[in-house]
Amino acid sequence: MDYFDRFAVPHPSPAIYASMVAIGLTVIAIFAGLTYFKKWGYLWREWLTTVDHKRIGIMYLISALLMLFRGGADAIMMRAQLAAPENTLLDAQHYNEIFTTHGIVMIIFMAMPFIMAFMNFVVPLQIGARDVAFPRLNALSFWLFFMGAMLLNISFVVGGSPDAGWTSYFPLASNEFSESVGTNYYMFALQISGLGTLMTGINMITTILKMRAPGMTLMKMPMFTWSSLVANIIIVFAFPVLTVALLMGTMDRLFATNFFTTANGGMDMLWANFFWVWGHPEVYILILPAFGIYSEIISTFSRRNLYGYKSMVGSMVIISLLSFLVWTHHFFTMGQGALTNSIFSITTMAIAVPTGVKIFNWLFTLWKGKIVITTPMLYSLLFIPIFTIGGVTGVMLGMSAADYQYHNTMFLVAHFHMVIIPGVVFGMLAGLHYYWPKMFGFKLNDKIGKVEAWVISMSTLLAFMPMFFSGLDGQARRMYTYSESTGFGIYNMISMVGAVGLAIGFCLIVYNVYYSTRYASRDVGSDPWNARTLEWATHSPVPEYNFAMTPQVNSLEPFWDAKKRGHELFTGYYEKIHMPNNSGVPFILGCIFFAWGFSFIFGMWIPAIVTTIGIFACMAYRSFENDHGRYISVNEIQKTETSRGA
Amino acid sequence: MKKKWSFLTIIFTIVIMLTGCEPLLVLDPKGPQAERQASDIMLSIGIMSVIVLVVFVILIIMLVKYRASKQREDYEPPHIEGNIWVEVICVGIPVLIVAYLSFVSVQSNNIVESAPKGYEDKEPLIVYASTSNWKWHFSYPEENIETVNYLYIPTDRALEFKLYSYGPITSFWIPQLGGQKYAMADMLTTLHLAADAPGEYMGRNASFSGKGFAENTFNVTAIPQAEFDEWVEEVKESAEPLTEEKFVELLKPSIVGQSTFTGTHLEFLPPPKKHNKHTNRASNSEHSEHNKY
Numbered sequence: 001m002d003y004f005d006r007f008a009v010p011h012p013s014p015a016i017y018a019s020m021v022a023i024g025l026t027v028i029a030i031f032a033g034l035t036y037f038k039k040w041g042y043l044w045r046e047w048l049t050t051v052d053h054k055r056i057g058i059m060y061l062i063s064a065l066l067m068l069f070r071g072g073a074d075a076i077m078m079r080a081q082l083a084a085p086e087n088t089l090l091d092a093q094h095y096n097e098i099f100t101t102h103g104i105v106m107i108i109f110m111a112m113p114f115i116m117a118f119m120n121f122v123v124p125l126q127i128g129a130r131d132v133a134f135p136r137l138n139a140l141s142f143w144l145f146f147m148g149a150m151l152l153n154i155s156f157v158v159g160g161s162p163d164a165g166w167t168s169y170f171p172l173a174s175n176e177f178s179e180s181v182g183t184n185y186y187m188f189a190l191q192i193s194g195l196g197t198l199m200t201g202i203n204m205i206t207t208i209l210k211m212r213a214p215g216m217t218l219m220k221m222p223m224f225t226w227s228s229l230v231a232n233i234i235i236v237f238a239f240p241v242l243t244v245a246l247l248m249g250t251m252d253r254l255f256a257t258n259f260f261t262t263a264n265g266g267m268d269m270l271w272a273n274f275f276w277v278w279g280h281p282e283v284y285i286l287i288l289p290a291f292g293i294y295s296e297i298i299s300t301f302s303r304r305n306l307y308g309y310k311s312m313v314g315s316m317v318i319i320s321l322l323s324f325l326v327w328t329h330h331f332f333t334m335g336q337g338a339l340t341n342s343i344f345s346i347t348t349m350a351i352a353v354p355t356g357v358k359i360f361n362w363l364f365t366l367w368k369g370k371i372v373i374t375t376p377m378l379y380s381l382l383f384i385p386i387f388t389i390g391g392v393t394g395v396m397l398g399m400s401a402a403d404y405q406y407h408n409t410m411f412l413v414a415h416f417h418m419v420i421i422p423g424v425v426f427g428m429l430a431g432l433h434y435y436w437p438k439m440f441g442f443k444l445n446d447k448i449g450k451v452e453a454w455v456i457s458m459s460t461l462l463a464f465m466p467m468f469f470s471g472l473d474g475q476a477r478r479m480y481t482y483s484e485s486t487g488f489g490i491y492n493m494i495s496m497v498g499a500v501g502l503a504i505g506f507c508l509i510v511y512n513v514y515y516s517t518r519y520a521s522r523d524v525g526s527d528p529w530n531a532r533t534l535e536w537a538t539h540s541p542v543p544e545y546n547f548a549m550t551p552q553v554n555s556l557e558p559f560w561d562a563k564k565r566g567h568e569l570f571t572g573y574y575e576k577i578h579m580p581n582n583s584g585v586p587f588i589l590g591c592i593f594f595a596w597g598f599s600f601i602f603g604m605w606i607p608a609i610v611t612t613i614g615i616f617a618c619m620a621y622r623s624f625e626n627d628h629g630r631y632i633s634v635n636e637i638q639k640t641e642t643s644r645g646a
Numbered sequence: 647m648k649k650k651w652s653f654l655t656i657i658f659t660i661v662i663m664l665t666g667c668e669p670l671l672v673l674d675p676k677g678p679q680a681e682r683q684a685s686d687i688m689l690s691i692g693i694m695s696v697i698v699l700v701v702f703v704i705l706i707i708m709l710v711k712y713r714a715s716k717q718r719e720d721y722e723p724p725h726i727e728g729n730i731w732v733e734v735i736c737v738g739i740p741v742l743i744v745a746y747l748s749f750v751s752v753q754s755n756n757i758v759e760s761a762p763k764g765y766e767d768k769e770p771l772i773v774y775a776s777t778s779n780w781k782w783h784f785s786y787p788e789e790n791i792e793t794v795n796y797l798y799i800p801t802d803r804a805l806e807f808k809l810y811s812y813g814p815i816t817s818f819w820i821p822q823l824g825g826q827k828y829a830m831a832d833m834l835t836t837l838h839l840a841a842d843a844p845g846e847y848m849g850r851n852a853s854f855s856g857k858g859f860a861e862n863t864f865n866v867t868a869i870p871q872a873e874f875d876e877w878v879e880e881v882k883e884s885a886e887p888l889t890e891e892k893f894v895e896l897l898k899p900s901i902v903g904q905s906t907f908t909g910t911h912l913e914f915l916p917p918p919k920k921h922n923k924h925t926n927r928a929s930n931s932e933h934s935e936h937n938k939y
Contacts, residue, residue: 092857172814262831308728333827335835338755346748353740360736366708369723388701392694401754402686404825405672408852472670474821478854
């Protein structure tokens with residue numbers, strides 16, 4: 001039995017047993033449901049083996065929403081534990097595991113797939129392409145991300161969750177201080193999904209640079225495509241750092257190397273440096289695509305072109321450069337001296353300038369517009385003030401001497417939630433409502449949508465504003481409890497109310513999806529928002545080949561020109577369309593990677609070797625495979641186009 | 647200038663009001679370093695509030711004036727490319743603000759990283775503060791005493807803390823005396839503080855270090871120099887000596903109360919040799935093999 005002891009949770013509680021049962025029942029229900037409704041074939045043909053960027057985008061979207069609730073459950077437990085002083089709902093070990101997984105899940109497995117969802121779904125449509133440059137690689141990216149996410153999510157029922165914080169600083173994350181396999185999970189889950197992200201980066205850059213419709217020069221690209229291009233360039237430069245750091249961390253934990261240990265010449269702060277050299281650009285990887293979505297939405301619903309397009313592009317490029325020059329601000333207090341801190345203090349505050357330019361450009365896009373407030377627009381308009389509060393506190397944190405007082409406190413926690421939630425989450429929710437009709441052919445209910453937006457934004461303020469105060473009052477982050485005499489109780493109680501509000505808001509989104517699926521009108525046409533860019537020029541839902549004919553582009557807003565100025569978007573006649581074939585290899589490879597990660601996590605060397613061979617076998621198979629894709633005939637195109645009312 | 651200060655006062659009052667009249671620790675400084683940091687914080691809150699206000703006002707004006715419901719049915723918004731002068735203002739003003747804050751920031755960095763001003767007549771008190779899971783060890787090499795989880799300091803005298811850790815990275819923080827700094831296993835860091843007023847202050851490890859992190863706190867008592875000397879004498883008379891066995895026992899992971907010893911662990915287990923800036927008195931030891939420098 002000793003062999004199986006390693007899979008036991010080292011620190012079990014009723015909540016964990018309950019989740020084991022819940023996970024078991026859900027899996028059984030899914031399998032039973034698929035068998036009963038005879039959907040196995042459908043699932044395999046249409047989803048598991050798909051290489052269609054739109055379906056992959058939708059799978060990213062579903063994963064992101066699931067992970068939002070997983071990370072949200074963690075958040076609620078944390079806030080409940082802290083709501084009252086000396087609370088005993090969770091013990092220290094559980095609290096540590098929960099805030100660790102909350103961070104990892106929300107950043108890596110919620111925010112990342114959310115932006116990937118929109119990049120995948122929207123970018124090829126916006127540039128008038130039929131798919132991404134490497135459709136099968138795209139499927140592999142998704143499955144690697146998905147398997148990484150699943151790997152992390154089984155950690156709390158098999159072997160124990162990581163407990164060293166999402167930053168996983170060594171030596172705390174070393175075997176000496178983090179004895180369970182939790183941090184191994186961290187290393188492999190991030191490694192596997194990180195590889196997927198890196199592939200997406202390469203894929204998207206190639207797609208955007210090589211597959212734009214005729215006439216679409218770089219400076220005629222829609223803002224979301226621009227933001228995706230910049231974000232993916234950051235990915236390609238930043239993620240290799242993470243890959244190497246994780247590899248070194250893995251070596252330390254599994255093979256007794258001493259990269260980050262405190263003995264034998266290891267340097268613990270080297271991990272912190274590596275982590276943030278990746279981690280800070282990562283923040284901009286998340287937020288730039290959200291900025292892109294806001295640009296699209298604000299311009300659409302102001303019924304105006306985006307103000308200062310060139311400076312928007314320029315500011316993104318500057319942000320991407322600066323994002324690599326500020327990582328030390330995550331540890332101003334390491335003791336590197338006044339000079340180093342001064343340099344990084346200035347670069348950090350300098351980021352406020354291009355970000356400010358973007359805020360003002362959005363405000364001036366409203367100027368002389370004809371503002372229609374719909375749900376996506378409401379999210380965008382609520383983003384501006386809340387993000388501004390979060391953003392200016394970032395400038396405050398950038399003052400390095402003062403940062404000695406903010407560092408590691410709830411003030412910092414308040415700051416990054418007040419930028420990431422309005423910045424990324426609002427952006428993704430706005431995108432969700434905005435692109436929903438393009439994805440599924442009906443709109444989400446606008447009334448429920450507006451209630452969501454208000455509930456979520458006000459709850460964000462309620463949950464995180466008090467943390468600025470408790471931080472300045474000396475509440476360090478990641479404390480699982482505090483005594484009554486500290487006086488933190490009131491702030492944390494208000495935060496708890498906000499957290500409950502956020503939970504209600506997110507449940508409203510689910511209700512909205514349910515309600516609209518049942519009752520919303522299916523007759524919304526291809527352009528329900530009176531939008532301006534190419535993705536709205538094709539049908540909703542989009543046919544698999546995206547555009548029956550390649551669109552001709554002459555300006556920044558070709559679809560708007562087609563509607564208002566008689567620009568001919570589609571000229572010529574139908575021709576047969578070359579499309580890639582579906583493939584099961586990415587899914588299978590993803591599963592092998594899952595087993596590979598699992599074997600390494602528990603140090604099971606024989607399965608580790610077998611799966612490693614399996615990975616190379618899959619790649620070899622792909623190299624020798626003869627697959628030239630297939631053609632959609634003119635007849636078929638005509639049929640599809642007529643049935644969708646072209 | 648007058649306006650700026652009255653604005654800062656208003657903000658300060660609001661902050662105080664919101665916290666039930668009890669000042670927040672960080673904004674209630676009791677030493678020169680913390681004072682500088684608190685004034686930086688108030689200054690940046692003031693300037694940032696103006697920016698937030700400007701954004702809010704512009705947003706509200708735009709929303710009130712340009713709503714579709716306020717306009718003619720056939721109003722067609724114009725195509726506006728952007729204006730070079732607007733861009734110059736949008737870049738220029740933030741650049742000026744950031745430049746000013748950078749200037750202040752660089753100045754403050756040099757202040758908090760050097761010995762506090764005004765106490766040049768006295769030698770600074772040097773305290774070696776080290777952590778092990780999850781406690782604080784304070785060694786007073788000159789007084790030749792050591793305490794666990796509590797700290798006595800003289801007022802009106804510069805304090806120089808030498809920080810290191812027997813384990814995970816920790817962060818030494820006494821909010822009312824000044825900001826924090828990391829304590830790490832393979833190098834020695836220096837934090838300069840001073841206390842202007844006698845009193846009891848909260849001190850803690852601010853950097854997450856595992857299960858006992860929440861309890862990883864210490865009490866700070868600041869007393870005038872004469873009383874401090876008395877306390878040292880008292881400790882020397884009453885406390886038992888710190889032996890190597892006792893100290894190794896203490897290093898094991900645990901949450902313990904306060905204790906006091908004569909002698910310091912520096913003699914048999916010196917701190918890491920590598921240091922960030924200032925000289926330290928660590929002798930060569932077995933610890934030098936722990937780092938290759």
